[in-house]
Amino acid sequence: MTTFSIDPQDTIATIRPELHGQFIEFLGSCISDGLWVGPDSPIPNIEGIRTGVVEALAELQPPVVRWPGGCYADTYHWRDGIGPRNTRPVTFNENFGTFETDDHAFGTEEFMRLCHLIGAEPWLNINLLSGTVAEMRDWMEYCNRDRGTALAQERAHNDSPEPYDVRYWGVGNEAWAGGGFMTPSAYADEYRRFASAMPSFKSGLTDSDRLYRIACGPDGNKPMERRRWTQDLLEALSNFRQPSIDALDLHFYNWNIEDPQDTPTSFSREGWDRVIHGALEIEDVIHEQRDLIDEGLTRMPEPESPMDTRLKALDLVVGEWGNWHRSAFTERPALFQQVTMRDAITTALTLDVFHRNADVVKMACVAQTVNVLNSLILTDGPATILTPNYDVFMMYKAHRGATALRVEASEPDPDIHVFASATGSRITVNLVNASMTEPNTVELTLPTGARATSHEVLETTHPQNCNTAEDPDRVRRTDAPLPIVTEGAARIEVSPASIRVLSFTR
Ligand code: AHR
Numbered sequence: 001m002t003t004f005s006i007d008p009q010d011t012i013a014t015i016r017p018e019l020h021g022q023f024i025e026f027l028g029s030c031i032s033d034g035l036w037v038g039p040d041s042p043i044p045n046i047e048g049i050r051t052g053v054v055e056a057l058a059e060l061q062p063p064v065v066r067w068p069g070g071c072y073a074d075t076y077h078w079r080d081g082i083g084p085r086n087t088r089p090v091t092f093n094e095n096f097g098t099f100e101t102d103d104h105a106f107g108t109e110e111f112m113r114l115c116h117l118i119g120a121e122p123w124l125n126i127n128l129l130s131g132t133v134a135e136m137r138d139w140m141e142y143c144n145r146d147r148g149t150a151l152a153q154e155r156a157h158n159d160s161p162e163p164y165d166v167r168y169w170g171v172g173n174e175a176w177a178g179g180g181f182m183t184p185s186a187y188a189d190e191y192r193r194f195a196s197a198m199p200s201f202k203s204g205l206t207d208s209d210r211l212y213r214i215a216c217g218p219d220g221n222k223p224m225e226r227r228r229w230t231q232d233l234l235e236a237l238s239n240f241r242q243p244s245i246d247a248l249d250l251h252f253y254n255w256n257i258e259d260p261q262d263t264p265t266s267f268s269r270e271g272w273d274r275v276i277h278g279a280l281e282i283e284d285v286i287h288e289q290r291d292l293i294d295e296g297l298t299r300m301p302e303p304e305s306p307m308d309t310r311l312k313a314l315d316l317v318v319g320e321w322g323n324w325h326r327s328a329f330t331e332r333p334a335l336f337q338q339v340t341m342r343d344a345i346t347t348a349l350t351l352d353v354f355h356r357n358a359d360v361v362k363m364a365c366v367a368q369t370v371n372v373l374n375s376l377i378l379t380d381g382p383a384t385i386l387t388p389n390y391d392v393f394m395m396y397k398a399h400r401g402a403t404a405l406r407v408e409a410s411e412p413d414p415d416i417h418v419f420a421s422a423t424g425s426r427i428t429v430n431l432v433n434a435s436m437t438e439p440n441t442v443e444l445t446l447p448t449g450a451r452a453t454s455h456e457v458l459e460t461t462h463p464q465n466c467n468t469a470e471d472p473d474r475v476r477r478t479d480a481p482l483p484i485v486t487e488g489a490a491r492i493e494v495s496p497a498s499i500r501v502l503s504f505t506r
Contacts, residue, residue, distance in 0.1 A: 003410040003443040003489075006429065008422040008506075010406040013359035015421055017063035017400035019351070020393060021365035022120070023320060025070035026106070027096050027372050028334035034370040034379050035114070036106040043382045048105065049114055052384025053370060056377055057118040060393055063400070064168065066123040066319060066365045067111050071095045071178040073170070074129035078139040081107020083158050095178075097334040108143065109159040121167060123214075123319075123365070128172030128190055129180045133197045140169070144201050168212050168363075170249060170319065171195060175216040176229060184229050188236030191215050195243040212246045214317060220252030220285045230289055234296025234314075241308060242300060247315035247362060250289055253373075254278040254346060257326040264325045264338040265464050272342055272436040272463065275323060279346035282321065283353045290316055290360045318364040321350060322374025335372045341463040341475060341497045343374060344388035348432050348499045351396050352419040355430075358404045366393075383469035391458050391477040395501040398428045416440055416494070426453075431492065431500040436463050444490045450504040452482040452490065459498035 024030050035053045037043045044051040068076045072095050080089050081104040088104040115122045124143070126136045141151040143164045152163070171194050173179045175187040182190070200209045218229035230248065237245070254275065256262060262271040293314050300311045323343050328335045337343075347366070354361050366389075370377045376390040402421035409418070415435035421428050427450065433440050457480040465475050483490040483502070494500065 001441045001443055002413045002416055003445060004418040005408045005445045006405060006420045006427060006447075008405060008427060008447060011422075012356060012404040012406055015355050015358045015399050015402055015404050016362060018363035019354040019358065019361065020062060020396065020400060021064040021066065021123070021363055022062040022369040022376075023066040023070070023365040023367045024369050025372065026068060026072045026093055026102060027070065027098050027368070028331075028336055029379065030368050030370045030372040031106050032100070032102075033333070036110065038105060046117060047113060048110060049117065050379065050384060053377055053379070054114070054117050056384065056386055056390065057120075057369070060118070060376070060390070060397070062118060062120045062369075064123050064363060064365065065115055065118075065120045065369070066125060066168075066170070069095075069125055069173055070320070071173060073125040073173050074127055074179045076127050077131065077135065078108060078142070080104045082109060082142070082154075097329065099334070108139075112160070112164050122164065123168035123170060124166050125170035125173055126194070128175065128194060133194055136194055137197050137199065140166075140199055144199070165210075167210055168214060169198070170214040172216050174219065174251060176219055176225070179216065184232035185236040187216060188233055191245070192243045195245060198244070209244075211244075213244055214247045214249050214319070215245050217248035217250035217289065217316070220250050220282065221255060226250075226285070227288065227292060230292040231296065234293065234299070237311060238296065238299045238301060241303070242311035245311065245314060247317045248289070248293065249317050249319035250285070251320040252282050252285055252318060253320070253322060253324040253367070254282075255324050257324070260326065262325070263327050264343070265340055265466055267342065267464065269436055275342055275346060276349070276434050279323070279349050280353070282318075282350060283357065286316060286318070286353070286357055286360050315362040316360060317362050318354070320367040321364060322347075322367045324373055328373060333371065337373055337375065338466045339375060339378070339387035339389050340466045341388060341460050344392050344458060344475070344499060345432060345434050345497060347374065347389045347392045348396070348430065349417055349434065351392070352417060352430055352432070355399055355404050355419050355421065378467075380469040383472070385467050385469060385472050387467055388458060388475040391475070392499060395456050395458065395477055395499065396430065398501065398503065402428065413440070416442055418442070418444070425506045427504045427506070429502045429504070431494060431502065433494040433496060433498050435496050437496050439496055440494050442492050442494055444492065446485060446488055446490065446504055447506055448488055450485050450488065450506050452485060452502060453505050454503040455480040455482050455500065457498060457500045459495045463497045
C-alpha cells in the first residue's frame with residue numbers, strides 16, 4: 001500500500017482554469033452534424049447549435065474554446081462565414097480525410113454564440129498559410145473594434161453591435177507540417193509580419209493591450225525536431241527586435257498506431273499499458289520545452305534605446321492534446337473515435353500533468369470536443385452522448401482556480417497517481433488507478449481535522465466499455481461512500497481502471 005502525504009502548505013501554483021480548454025474544428029462531424037445541426041433541423045437546437053451539446057458544455061463551462069483549427073484554419077477565409085447563411089459560399093474541405101463540402105453555416109457569429117451560451121472565451125486561429133496580413137487584420141477589426149468603422153458596422157448589421165472582444169489569437173497552425181512545412185526561421189519571419197500588423201485595441205496610450213498572441217510551437221511527438229523548432233524559433237526572434245508574442249503553442253498527440261489489432265474499443269493489456277505510458281510522456285516534453293524557452297529568452301539582446309522592449313517572457317500552451325488511435329485515419333466521419341475507460345484514464349492523467357505543472361503550462365485544449373479524436377461528446381443521429389472523458393472534465397472542475405499541491409508518496413507505485421489542490425479550507429484529491437486489472441489500496445495522510453465531504457468515482461466492469469446511443473450511461477460517474485479519516489489518514493480501496501475525486505474540509 002502506498003501512502004500519499006497531502007500538505008496544503010506545500011504549494012506549486014494556481015491552476016489556471018484555461019488548462020481545461022476545448023478545441024473544435026471543421027473536421028469529420030465535429031461541427032457539421034455534430035455541434036451544428038442548423039436552425040431547421042428536427043434535432044433540438046438553439047439557433048442551429050445542437051441543444052444537447054450546448055447543455056452539456058454549459059454545465060462544463062469550458063474556460064476557452066479554440067476554433068476554426070487546426071489545419072482547417074490555414075485554409076479558412078473568415079469572410080466565407082459571416083452574414084446571411086444562404087449567401088455564404090460553398091468550398092471543399094479535404095483536411096484529414098474529411099472530403100466534404102463546407103457551406104460555412106457555422107462561422108464567426110455562430111462560434112461567438114456558442115461561446116456566449118457556454119460561458120467560454122474564444123481563441124481564434126488565423127490563416128497564416130493561405131490568408132493575408134490584411135485578411136487577419138480585418139477579422140480582428142470585425143471582431144473587436146467598438147467604434148463606428150465600416151467593419152464594426154458590418155458586425156453590428158450581421159450580428160452584434162457589441163464587439164466580441166476576442167483576446168486569444170493564434171498565428172497559423174502547425175507551421176512545421178500542414179501549415180506550410182516551414183523552417184522555424186521562415187515561420188519567425190511570417191510571424192513578425194502578421195504580429196506587427198495586429199491592431200492593439202487600446203483606447204488610450206497608457207492602456208495595456210489585452211491581446212494574447214500565440215505562435216506555433218513544435219510537434220511534441222518528434223523529439224529531435226521539437227527541440228530544434230523551439231531553439232531555432234527563439235534564436236530567430238533574438239536575431240533582431242522582437243515582435244509582440246505571448247505564448248508558444250505545443251501540440252502533443254498520444255499516438256496509438258503500431259498495432260493494427262488495437263482499436264478504440266478492442267485492446268489487450270499490452271495496448272492498455274502502451275496508451276497509458278504514451279500519455280505520461282507529455283510531462284517530460286513540457287519541461288523540456290519550458291527549459292528551451294527560458295534558455296532562448298536569456299539570449300534576447302538588450303535594446304539599444306529605451307523606446308524598445310526586450311522579450312522577457314513567453315508562455316507555453318498546449319493547443320492540441322489527446323489520444324489518436326490508428327482507426328481514426330480510416331473512420332467515417334473522419335477522425336471519429338469511441339471513448340472507453342482507457343481514454344478516460346489518459347485524459348485524467350494528462351489533466352493531472354497540467355495541474356501539477358501549473359507553473360509550466362498556461363493553457364491547454366483537448367482535441368477535440370465533439371466527434372473527433374479524444375472527444376467529450378459524441379453524436380449519433382439525434383442522440384447526444386457524453387463520453388467518459390466528459391465525466392473526467394466534470395469531476396476535475398473543482399480544481400479550477402485552486403492551488404496545486406506537491407504530493408509525496410511513501411513508495412511510488414507506477415499504477416497509482418494522486419494529485420491534490422487546495423482552495424480555502426477545501427482539499428480536492430484525484431486518485432487514479434491506471435492498472436487495467438489490479439485493485440489497490442491507497443492511504444492519504446491529511447491535515448489534522450480533515451473530513452471527507454464528497455467522493456465521486458468513474459469506473460466500469462470492463463475497461464472496453466463505452467457510451468452509445470443505445471446505452472448512453474454505461475460509463476458514468478457516481479457518488480461513492482465517504483472514507484473515514486482516522487488520526488489524519490484515510491484508507492481507500494481503488495478498483496482497477498478507476499478515477500476518483502475526493503473532497504475534504506478542514
Ligand atoms: O486535431 C486534428 C488535427 O491534428 C489538427 O487539425 C491539426 O492541427 C493536428 O495535426
